[in-house]
Amino acid sequence: MKTPRFFLGAILLFWGWQTELLWVAVFPAIILESARTMKTRFEMQSADFNKFVDISTVLLAGTIVVALTVESQKTNFILLKWLPLIFFPVIGAQEFSLTGRIDIKSFFFATRKKAEIRFYEEKAIDVSYIYGFFCLMSAASANTKGFLYFSSAVLFFAWGLWPMRSRRIPPAGWGVCMLIVILIGYEGQAFVRAAGRNISHWIMSYYARYYDSNPFKTYTSLGEIGNQKFSGAIVLRVSFDDYVPGKIYLLHGSTYNRFSSSNWFAKYRFERIEGKKGSNFWQVNPSAENPRKMTQYFRLQKGKAVLNLPPGVIDISEMKTGDCGKNAMQVIRIEEGPPLIKAVVSYTGSLTYDALPEPDDYFIPIKERPILEATAQKLGFENKTEEEILKTIHAFFLSEFTYSLELKGKGKSRTPLENFLFTTKAGHCEFFATATVLLLRQAGIPARYATGFIAHEYSSREDRLVVRMRDAHAWAKVFVNGQWRNMDTTPPSFLNFDTKKIPTSRLQDLFSFFRFELSRLRHETGVILMETYGLWLTLPLGIILFLRLRRAGQIKRIPEPGRQGKKKKDKASGFYRIEEILSEKGFPRYPYETYTSWLKRIAPYLDDKELTDHLFLALEHHNQWRFGKNLSHASLKQPTVSRPLELLQKSHTI
């Protein structure tokens, strides 16, 4: 059974409205509705339907791939959202086909060939209701809160079911039944939602432990970066305007200044950075002369991130985020944004804006004091200038210590630091940085502990530096000669060491690259990829298919039914008007059906004896006028058609 007129169009527009794809929806809606008004039809064999089903299958597969690549966690939603467009070829083919139905076998590869033997006879179905249901489901993916969706869905269901109702029951009875169903449905969905909430709570609490990487936490413990060292995944992509091959860039993420029992803490308030509305420009610090520029891309996890930036950030542009804040140590964090963030950063290249030293920057925990004093004595800091002390510390770590990723606890020593300084003399960046900071403090020089990434790996494929998880790094910030500067005492060999230790997978990189490029295409242009290009991507497909079908001579445009000629000559028989009205009311005639068989088919639905009788009477006259011999049409036309027309207008069942 066909859907009522304008039903599919309306439901498509509703889908477009809900999913904010209104302009995308208008086009298919017009096409589908025009199928009812236009008489153009194509002769579709089941092989042709197979092709249209194939197109939809390809689109479906393509959407799955794109959705998985772009935003894997939202795959289902993306898929659901685009469902109406994916299956548009099938419904379009059906609406413009002569039979107006699709052989059910077309939908399954397995049945296309084999099943013909067993079920040859009529297994054709009309997919328009199914399609309508898909659209409604898809509109739900927009997930708008409130009563709107439910009430609209109810309206569409009522509209779609109205022509199919039993004619034995008066419309009021039908309405009451419908109302009961709606109420049950409403209560039911409220119940399902509550149940769903409980279940999701339960699941979330179960999985919560895997999700505790909070980018905003105010402390870091030794070993945290060491853990990241084992992953080769690309987390950042950066390019410097003044890139020098081979140079190593430090990208600062967070700074901490209080050390206590293997943990570094920072207690600074973040203040909002004022951004110009809509321009995506953030003035982080007052501008300075000769700024340098760099661009970076990274993914936003759960809508939050701490930026990893070069020293002395002046401003950030082209960064689309909801909120951006910084603290006195130049830690910059963002909240709310698209999954891929682009940031164009201008910076001075030195730690120009870090807050001046304060008591915390001299602080050494009591626990660590003895070992630090011992070390300081050994190195002989007295009577040395600050610069000399720095050099001594550098030389000390370079000559006596080795780099190792093996995390050793405190062993027999009292603290991990003691273990590092006196026993193992080996560790990774965190230990070097911590020891450096504390040694500097012991020498009376203010120092802070900084974490972030190093950028050193140039990717020719991407023509930019890629920063991997394993490039996470920690170093010291030291205040000498009235200025903060970075001091990295980790032996430079660690780069080679890491690269050898954690091999990266080329395939993973390639995949990451495509994923990145796709995301970039989506987010940089500010519009969603499919919205802009979807139509243009599918259009050539459609054209190719059409040409193919045409050339093979398989798709045949059916000449319009022969009544046209006569219609012009004698205006029209009134019966054509009756057909139009009934067709509008949801009883269209198949082009191969004669009026008699059509009326016989729909008579049970009309359920109006008087009307049906008059219709058959009118048809008899119409046939006489149409196929009979030598009769004057004028005398036959009006009197017989007016009565059924009148009844049609009055009839409450249609």
Added chain:
Amino acid sequence: MEKSDILFAHELFMRLSDNIETVIKGQKENIRYILAGFAGGGHILLEDNPGTGKTTLAKALAKSLDARFKRIQFTPDLLPSDILGVSIFDPEKKEFRLHKGPVFTHILLADEINRASPRTQSALLEAMAEGQVSIDGNLMNLEALFFVIATQNPIESRGTYPLPESQMDRFAMQLELGYVTNETEALMISEQSQTHPIHSVLPCVNLEEGLKLRQLTGEVFVSKELKDYIVALVTATREKPGVLLGASPRASIALMKTAQALALFDKADFVRPDHIQEIATRVIAHRLVLDHGLKFSGVSARSLVDEILKSIPVPV
């Protein structure tokens, strides 16, 4: 065409139909088609399993018409001369004298036609097509009203020679009777407990009336568009992929004539598209020769014609 003529023809149809129905139960539709075939001047092939009433139906029609009726039981050893006749030398007159065969009649029941050898079959089929036979070089005309009802068992039955496909074209339509409903069958056996009702059938239409019916059928109006529609249906069978041999123009003619007869049956003096659709499968399907591939994939000639009917827009 006068109103009285229509009524007369309709009344003839009804008389025949009612008369046959006293013998054959539950086959109203097929009786309608057989009569349409008869009025349209075609020959009819009944194909179904043994015992479904083919012969009885043919006999009932023959008996209802007050005309000469002959029956040939086809057997494998039947010879063409057994159908056409044979010249025998008369020793007294010293000349050959023709003994006319059963083909010289008005109504001929060719029972189980597919049991005879192809040679014998073709002798009859030739007579059906030409309306004349040649025996010993002499051309002889058959009766003006010559109507053949042939019956055959489905090809799969043992000991049959399938009719050559091209010869199937000679039949205007092929009908399958099928089994009747259980109630009808119960009624049937109770009626036949004493005597077979076929014995009590009396002629109700005479020869002149029969000829008049045929003449009136030819006068039923067929509009240009419907003729085009008929041709479109028939030619579509030739273009369909997998069909080795499509329907011939003879099929178009037969379709038009039977549709005309159906119109008369419905008391109309013009053909409606419904009449064409109603009979199309029965007139066209048996003429088609399908590709083996198509056959094995489960497509029958009937389903193919049904498909064609659904693919061509009908004039309304």
